[in-house]
Amino acid sequence: MAPLDTATARTRLLDAAEELFYARGIQSVGMDEIRTGAGLPLKRVYALYPAKEQLVEAYLQRRDVRWRARLAAAVEEVADPRERILAVFDWLGTWFREPGFRGCAWINGFGELGAVSDAVGRQARAHKRAFAGYVAGLVGDAGLPAGLGPQLVLLAEGAMVTAGILGTDAPAAEARAAAEVLLRGS
Amino acid sequence: MAPLDTATARTRLLDAAEELFYARGIQSVGMDEIRTGAGLPLKRVYALYPAKEQLVEAYLQRRDVRWRARLAAAVEEVADPRERILAVFDWLGTWFREPGFRGCAWINGFGELGAVSDAVGRQARAHKRAFAGYVAGLVGDAGLPAGLGPQLVLLAEGAMVTAGILGTDAPAAEARAAAEVLLRGS
DNA sequence: TAGCGTGGAGAACGCCCGTTCCCGTCGACG
DNA sequence: CGTCGACGGGAACGGGCGTTCTCCACGCTA
Numbered sequence: 001m002a003p004l005d006t007a008t009a010r011t012r013l014l015d016a017a018e019e020l021f022y023a024r025g026i027q028s029v030g031m032d033e034i035r036t037g038a039g040l041p042l043k044r045v046y047a048l049y050p051a052k053e054q055l056v057e058a059y060l061q062r063r064d065v066r067w068r069a070r071l072a073a074a075v076e077e078v079a080d081p082r083e084r085i086l087a088v089f090d091w092l093g094t095w096f097r098e099p100g101f102r103g104c105a106w107i108n109g110f111g112e113l114g115a116v117s118d119a120v121g122r123q124a125r126a127h128k129r130a131f132a133g134y135v136a137g138l139v140g141d142a143g144l145p146a147g148l149g150p151q152l153v154l155l156a157e158g159a160m161v162t163a164g165i166l167g168t169d170a171p172a173a174e175a176r177a178a179a180e181v182l183l184r185g186s
Numbered sequence: 187m188a189p190l191d192t193a194t195a196r197t198r199l200l201d202a203a204e205e206l207f208y209a210r211g212i213q214s215v216g217m218d219e220i221r222t223g224a225g226l227p228l229k230r231v232y233a234l235y236p237a238k239e240q241l242v243e244a245y246l247q248r249r250d251v252r253w254r255a256r257l258a259a260a261v262e263e264v265a266d267p268r269e270r271i272l273a274v275f276d277w278l279g280t281w282f283r284e285p286g287f288r289g290c291a292w293i294n295g296f297g298e299l300g301a302v303s304d305a306v307g308r309q310a311r312a313h314k315r316a317f318a319g320y321v322a323g324l325v326g327d328a329g330l331p332a333g334l335g336p337q338l339v340l341l342a343e344g345a346m347v348t349a350g351i352l353g354t355d356a357p358a359a360e361a362r363a364a365a366e367v368l369l370r371g372s
Numbered sequence: 373t374a375g376c377g378t379g380g381a382g383a384a385c386g387c388c389c390g391t392t393c394c395c396g397t398c399g400a401c402g
Numbered sequence: 403c404g405t406c407g408a409c410g411g412g413a414a415c416g417g418g419c420g421t422t423c424t425c426c427a428c429g430c431t432a
Contacts, residue, residue, distance in 0.1 A: 027214075031389075102301060111293055124351050164296070381424105400408100
């Protein structure tokens with residue numbers, strides 16, 4: 001195979017890593033499998049990320065950017081400030097319905113390695129704080145009391161977990177319905 | 187050391203397994219460490235559970251019984267049907283504050299091995315369904331609409347996840363406040 | 373008291389995995 | 403056209419872990 005430039009090599013590597021890590025968990029996936037999936041020589045893999053933990057970190061980082069961008073894009077399609085909040089839960093529903101959905105990558109990663117890898121713990125906390133911050137922004141834009149933000153976040157997190165474990169998209173609609181009540185009550 | 191009877195050997199084994207698995211994750215803990223913690227010969231360990239996966243299953247099973255019993259005991263102290271629902275969130279708060287709290291064992295286990303071990307996936311689903319069933323019972327006892335149960339469950343799950351990752355007990359109070367609004371709105 | 377079996381302690385085995393190293397080949401440059 | 407460097411492919415290494423096996427001390431029985 002012709003030599004790949006660094007950028008596409010990195011993309012392929014992260015693509016393969018993300019697919020495998022998300023589907024099966026981090027420790028269950030070996031570096032060899034990732035390099036096969038990426039079609040890269042092991043040497044190249046370790047030139048890009050000198051250790052597995054750094055590849056894991058990069059995987060979570062890139063996914064964080066993309067995940068929040070997809071959420072924001074879905075919310076952006078709605079104008080009314082209150083409806084924008086509910087759009088978060090609608091988007092969760094479309095996410096849950098995607099083939100291969102297996103819960104939240106950061107919740108899963110934290111459960112697996114949060115106690116043992118600082119990098120994973122940091123990524124999980126950063127992602128969850130960023131999500132909470134985004135929701136808080138939506139709540140502020142709608143002129144609603146700040147205390148509502150964390151409550152809506154709990155509904156969303158609970159929906160992710162429950163949908164992941166039970167393998168159903170129902171929690172998205174349930175969380176949305178609960179969110180409507182919370183909005184009305186404020 | 188004097189030979190231990192089967193019952194206490196099993197107890198010691200499960201005690202050691204639970205402490206280590208919960209604190210550090212399942213794959214990060216070796217059988218050798220567990221046998222050291224239990225003070226048991228490896229032979230005895232494998233006589234009790236012929237493979238690690240079965241020990242993991244037993245760990246989750248026993249923890250499920252105890253966890254739900256603790257929750258139920260806390261709820262039992264409250265008489266008013268609506269207050270009993272809120273007592274669930276109060277108990278979550280005392281759980282979050284316990285030293286060594288690191289989130290929900292089934293959520294963590296599912297994130298780590300749910301895709302790779304049938305036994306862990308089954309345990310997680312069974313536990314979450316049992317919890318949801320318990321909450322549904324409380325909702326029914328209070329004469330509230332059945333649709334409220336899953337919504338309260340989402341708040342609780344979200345609180346567990348968030349408290350685990352962020353290392354704070356605040357989600358318990360936030361979830362309780364949200365639950366009050368949901369109760370009032372029904 | 374001699375033999376036997378049970379159970380404790382830990383060494384040993386085989387496998388897997390993260391990481392490193394070697395070799396063949398192909399393109400660039402003089 | 404010859405040489406050198408870089409890169410792809412994969413073997414090799416070292417360590418860790420789940421699982422099994424060996425050895426030895428102790429207590430029971432005839």
